[in-house]
Amino acid sequence: MNAVRSIGPLLQVTTLVLFIAGGCSTRSGQSDSHAHHQAPLYAIFSAFGPETRANEGTFMGDRPPERVRRVNGVPCHFVRYAGHDLVLLPSGVSMVNAAMTTQWAIDRLGVTTVFFAGVAGGINPSHGVGDVVIPERWAVHAEAAYFNPQPDGKGYRFDSGFQQKYENFGFIFPVDVQVIREGDSMVHAVDSFPADPRLLAFARRAVPGLPGFTYAGRECRIEVGGTGISGSVFCDNRAYREWAFRVWHAECLDMESAAVAQVCWANHVPFVIARSLSDLAGGQEGQNPEAVNEPIVARHASEVVAAILRAIPPDSPAVER
Numbered sequence: 001m002n003a004v005r006s007i008g009p010l011l012q013v014t015t016l017v018l019f020i021a022g023g024c025s026t027r028s029g030q031s032d033s034h035a036h037h038q039a040p041l042y043a044i045f046s047a048f049g050p051e052t053r054a055n056e057g058t059f060m061g062d063r064p065p066e067r068v069r070r071v072n073g074v075p076c077h078f079v080r081y082a083g084h085d086l087v088l089l090p091s092g093v094s095m096v097n098a099a100m101t102t103q104w105a106i107d108r109l110g111v112t113t114v115f116f117a118g119v120a121g122g123i124n125p126s127h128g129v130g131d132v133v134i135p136e137r138w139a140v141h142a143e144a145a146y147f148n149p150q151p152d153g154k155g156y157r158f159d160s161g162f163q164q165k166y167e168n169f170g171f172i173f174p175v176d177v178q179v180i181r182e183g184d185s186m187v188h189a190v191d192s193f194p195a196d197p198r199l200l201a202f203a204r205r206a207v208p209g210l211p212g213f214t215y216a217g218r219e220c221r222i223e224v225g226g227t228g229i230s231g232s233v234f235c236d237n238r239a240y241r242e243w244a245f246r247v248w249h250a251e252c253l254d255m256e257s258a259a260v261a262q263v264c265w266a267n268h269v270p271f272v273i274a275r276s277l278s279d280l281a282g283g284q285e286g287q288n289p290e291a292v293n294e295p296i297v298a299r300h301a302s303e304v305v306a307a308i309l310r311a312i313p314p315d316s317p318a319v320e321r
Contacts, residue, residue: 039085040084040085040112040113041085041086041087041109041110041111041112041113042084042085042086042087042111042112042113042114042115042309043086043087043089043102043105043109043111043113043114043115044059044086044087044088044089044115044116044117044305045089045090045091045098045101045102045114045115045116045117045118045256045260046088046089046090046091046116046117046118046298047090047091047092047093047098047118047254047255047256048090048092048093050119050294050295050298051090051117051118051119051294051298051301051302052088052090053295053298054117054295054298054299054301054302055088055117055302055305056077056088057299057302058117058299058302058303058305058306059079059081059086059088059302059306060077060079060088063079065077065078065079065088066078066079066080069109071104071105071108071109072100072101072104074089074090074092074101075089075090076088076089076105076109077089081306081309082306082309082310082312082314083313083314084309084312084314086309087105087109087111089101089105091116091256091260093255093256094232094255094256095140095230095231095232095255095256095258095259096232096259097256098255098256098257098259098260099259099260099262099263102114102259102260102263102264103263103267106263106267106269111269112269112270113196113199113269113270113271114260114264114269114270114271114272115271115272115273115274115305115308115309116256116257116260116271116273116274116275117273117274117298117301117302117304117305118254118256118257118273118274118275118276118298118301119254119275119276119277119278119290119293119294119297119298119301120133120228120252120253120254120257120275120276120277120278121235121236121241121252121253121254121277121278121279121280121281121282121290122251122252122277122279122280122281122283123229123241123244123245123248123250123251123252123253123281124226124245124249124250124251124252125245125283127221127251127252127277128218128220128221128277128280129215129216129277129278129279129280129289129293129297130213130214130215130216130218130220130276130277130293130296130297130300131220131221131222131223131276131277132213132220132221132222132223132274132275132276132277132300132301132304133222133223133226133228133251133252133274133275133277134195134200134203134207134222134223134224134225134272134273134274134275134304135195135225135226135227135228135251135252135257135273135275136194136195136200136224136225136226136227137192137193137194137195137227137228137261138192138193138195138227138228138229138230138257138258138260138261138262138273139191139192139193139227139228139229139230139248139250139258140177140229140230140231140258140259140262141174141229141230141231141233141244141247141248141250141253142174142230142231142232142233143174143175143176143177143231144172144173144174144175145158145159145162145172145173145175146171146172146173147159147162147171147173148171149171156168156171156173166247167243167246167247169239169240169243174247175189176189176190176191177189177190177191177258177262178190179262179265179266180266181265181266181268182266182267182268183268190262190265192227193258193261193262193264193265194265195261195271195272195273196270196271196272198270199270199271199272199308200224200225200272202308202311202312203224203272203274203304203308203311204224205311206304206307206308206310206311207222207224207304207307209307210222210303210304210307213300213303215293215296215297215300220300222300222304223251226249226250226251227248227249227250227251228250228251228252228253228254228257228258228273228275229244229248229250229252229253229258230253230254230255230256230257230258230259231253231255231258232255233255234255235253235281235282236279236281236282236288237281237282238282238283239282240281240282241253241280241281241282241283242283244281252275252277253281254275257273257275260273261273272308274301274304274305274308275301276297276298276299276300276301276304277297278290278293278294278297278298279293
């Protein structure tokens with residue numbers, strides 16, 4: 001997969017710099033003293049209640065945080081775990097909230113490495129509820145152009161500059177994300193944002209030592225690799241799920257991870273994301289049971305991230321920025 005290609009039109013540059021600056025100008029405005037601290041600070045993100053409670057239960061237990069700070073109203077719990085400094089915080093649901101929170105966590109808290117432990121919908125039909133996936137890369141499935149049909153009903157009427165790269169879903173034509181990166185002067189069209197290879201190596205080292213998870217009478221799998229996809233869409237549609245698997249061969253689909261990945265990529269901040277499958281994104285029979293499953297399976301992802309942290313030597317950087 002060709003992850004990055006450069007594009008140059010001035011209009012795209014202007015638009016995309018407004019969309020996400022990747023920390024180009026905000027670094028000088030760091031206000032938290034920890035932003036200049038040399039020791040690693042690991043962010044452990046969640047999106048909403050069940051995920052947040054699972055992370056707090058795993059990384060805090062009955063202990064109170066060492067300190068709490070609110071940024072933009074968001075509670076940030078600073079804790080110590082397995083010899084590492086952590087900050088537990090909710091990103092908020094969906095792409096814009098996740099991107100915004102990740103950027104200020106880097107700029108204002110001095111976060112050096114990002115983890116996300118949460119739930120997702122399963123896209124790969126070989127997975128079941130309770131499985132945990134740790135994708136190697138994240139793509140955005142909902143970055144798209146919407147086109148009118150041709151008058152004769154055969155195909156769609158593209159604008160003059162559009163070149164189709166991915167199979168469409170009706171009038172929805174996916175496109176790559178366009179973003180500028182810190183230290184670069186070009187806008188890139190990016191089809192996926194890679195997780196940090198060293199963090200993935202720690203994940204592969206940690207997973208075999210985990211006790212097995214079970215849910216609803218089945219043994220759950222933990223897999224490292226493949227592609228995750230995200231968009232500001234709650235997917236509970238069988239046809240869309242099947243299409244998304246064809247296009248991206250995706251393991252899972254959620255509403256935050258690719259936004260977190262994009263911000264980390266733009267800022268050269270390493271990340272890895274673990275998602276426990278709470279549903280099948282519309283592939284189930286009958287009503288989606290995600291609301292019932294989430295509080296239980298969210299803990300699977302938290303435990304996987306905890307195992308990765310235990311595999312990283314205490315008080316030493318996992319990666320170099």
